[in-house]
Amino acid sequence: MFTGIIETLGEIQHIESDGGNIHYYIKSSISKDLKIDQSVSHDGVCLTVVGINEDIHQVTAIQETLIKSNLGNLKKGDIVNLERCTPANGRFDGHIVQGHVDQTATCVNIKDQEGSYVFTFEYTPKHNNITVEKGSITVNGISLTVIDSEPNRFSVAIIPYTLEHTNLSKIRIKDIVNIEFDIVGKYVAKIMSMRD
Structure with missing residues (x-):
C-alpha cells in the first residue's frame, strides 16, 4: 500500500530484456536502504526489489505490467518516481494507492x-x-x-x-x-x- 507521496527520484542505469520480462537497475538515494523482496512504487507501479548493489537496486517487470504501464518505454538515463510502501503506523498524507496501474x-x-x-x-x-x-x-x-x-x-x-x-x-x-x-x-x- 502506498500514499502517492513521492519519496525520491531514481535514475535508470541499465535495462536488460529476459524473455517477456525486463530487468531495471535504478540508482537512488534510498536504494542502499532497501531490502530484497521489498515492494517499491516505480512511477506508480509496485515492483519487488530483487537485487541491491550499493546505491543501485534491481526490479523486474513482467509482460502484464509492461502491457498496462509505460515501463516498456523507459530507457537508460530516464527518471522515475519512487515511494516505499507505507508503514502501518505511518502518516497517511496522500490517498489509498495500490501500485496497480490501471x-x-x-x-x-x-x-x-x-x-x-x-x-x-x-x-x-x-x-x-x-x-x-x-x-x-x-x-x-x-x-x-x-x-x-x-x-x-x-x-x-x-x-x-x-x-x-x-x-x-x-x-x-x-x-x-x-x-x-x-x-x-x-x-x-x-x-x-x-x-x-
Missing part, C-alpha cells in the same frame, strides 16, 4: 498559470474507469487532485514543489504516463455496472 494516459496540454501548472491527460475509456472533480488520481505514482473531469480526460494542478521533486518536470505533450484510478471510485463503478 492504464496509461497521454499528456495533451500543459498550461503555465504563473507559478503553478495545469496538466491535462487523455485516456481510452474502458473498464468503467472514471474521474470526478476534487477526486483523487495517481499519475506516475503521484497522488493528485482532479480539477476538471471529462469522460476520457482530466486535468490536475501542479504546485512548484511537486514539479521540482517528481518527474512531472520531464513530461511534455504526447508523453505517456501511468494512471491508477481511485480504488473507491472503481468499486462504486463496478457495483453500479452490476445493477444494470
